[in-house]
Amino acid sequence: NIRPRRDIALIEQLQTTIAPHPKYENALRIRTTLVNRASFSQIYPWLEVSLTNNAGTVLARRTFAPAQYQEIPTAGELTPNVVATALLDVTNPDGKAVGYEIRLVTP
Secondary structure (H helix, E strand, O other), X not given: OOOOOOOHHHEEEEEEEEEEOOOXXXXXXXXXXXXXXXXXXXXXXXXXXXXXXOOOOEEXXXXXXXXXXXXXXXXXXXXXXXXXXXXXXXXOHHHOOOEXXXXXXXX
């Protein structure tokens, strides 16, 4: 079984916005754009979102598989230099999160 080529260091997050979730209390909607800067197509990374408080303590952490965050679900790959949008809905425990981090991870 040949594993597909992958180098998540070559996937760049271009822009990220965060807002209160439109339907649920104590939830946030994060939208980020990804661009594959590799010269080859590669499978979508998993995205790990961490929410932190004023002291930098992690309040919540969740990892999203590609099927959970793709705005337009596709079984395809991340094509070089094409923007893909990720939509991440996360719980904001007690509304205390003031910071966040999104890490690209391999499953």
